[in-house]
Amino acid sequence: MLRCAVLDDYQGVALGLADWSRVRATSFRGHFTGRDELVAALHDYEIVVAMRERTPLPAEVLDRLPNLRLLITTGMRNAAIDLDAARARGVTVCGTGSSSTPPVELTWALILGLTRHLVPEATALRAGGPWQSTLGTDLHGRTLGLLGLGKIGSRMAEIGRAFGMDVVAWSRNLTQERTDALGVRLAPGKDALLAEADIVSVHLVLSERTRGLIGERELSLMRPDAYLVNTSRAAIVDQEALAAALQAGRIAGAGLDVFETEPLPPGHELRTLPNVLATPHLGYVTELNYRTYFREAVEDIDAFLAGAPIRRLA
Known part of the structure; x- marks a missing residue:
């Protein structure tokens, strides 16, 4: 069973809003401010779910995550993820829906x-x-x-x-x-x-x-x-x-x-x-949006495990 890290779950709600039973999911409520701290926390995870653009994932970070296979962002656009770097090292990047x-x-x-x-x-x-x-x-x-x-x-x-x-x-x-x-x-x-x-x-x-x-x-x-x-x-x-x-x-x-x-x-x-x-970046922070994010993140994981990734960004 693959390990999945859910980043920046400030409210501690991610694991209760979807069925994560096909992976070993861990929610990180705190924000990682340093790259070394982030890499140390994520080193052993094959899947990472990023909450919008809260945590930057540039090439320098991706290069230090040798086990990473699937990266999911909530929403279908994330300027904080280096998509070219992910593609170059074989990391699949997928997204989710997000209501405006x-x-x-x-x-x-x-x-x-x-x-x-x-x-x-x-x-x-x-x-x-x-x-x-x-x-x-x-x-x-x-x-x-x-x-x-x-x-x-x-x-x-x-x-x-x-x-x-x-x-x-x-x-x-x-x-x-x-x-x-x-x-x-x-x-x-x-x-x-x-x-x-x-x-x-x-x-x-x-x-x-x-x-x-x-x-x-x-x-x-x-x-x-x-x-x-x-x-x-x-x-x-x-x-x-x-x-x-x-x-x-x-x-x-x-x-x-x-x-x-x-x-x-x-x-x-x-x-x-x-x-x-x-306000502390609350624009997208509502119950229905979060349910969409995490339900579709799990769908992305299931599709990846089945060999047919959906909602791909890279």
Whole structure:
């Protein structure tokens, strides 16, 4: 019976959400921060299940795992796995389904939390503080700017319109035909969107073209009463430039679910800035998504053992 390691099972739920009886499965709840520690823990395992991009698996790590035969990522895209290196050393890489609905829901939770100041108001209520101390920002009639109009972005547009918002979108390859079909305005450019939007929400895939897409210059185009929300990939927004803009009050606030380093180090300024509403990468963390991840991970294992791998990435 092959040994299977399930990485970054923070909530300790993986083994209870699927039938792992065909392998000897071990769940690792803690996050491995060092490569030596990771390699030592995984050395004897033939199968590894990675939770999204929480643990990088570059060529250097894969080369030090001589027993590894099957690597499974939750979802069908994982930039933290070196697929070429896996392919070169004969490691099969497979994926699972992943719903885009939970990230949409969390993005709107961040938007509503920011614009209605839910955390400070709820905290004050619990502490017996002032009864009403902020003025909320209306969504109706405001402009929602979407960077990206794919599966998640298009759903964001639909909900924004339901709130009565004017929705404008931009990405490098976005067409008028696509925006017209969704009842969305096509921004003439990224800069125009940033200057106009009351809320800017990022929904792009991280690539060399989108890395650092929003930096100091781009943030300076936003109005001081505008909010930035990023539930996509941290590297799309320059984290240092964002922190500086927030500290200086050049934008009203930010809703963040993704960070350059995860878990976010204790004492990091994004943990403490009063105009930041931050969550620990919860976008995809829901019961139904997790059931899909681990059920399909087991299906991947069964198919591999039968000699006919499914949902292959490499």
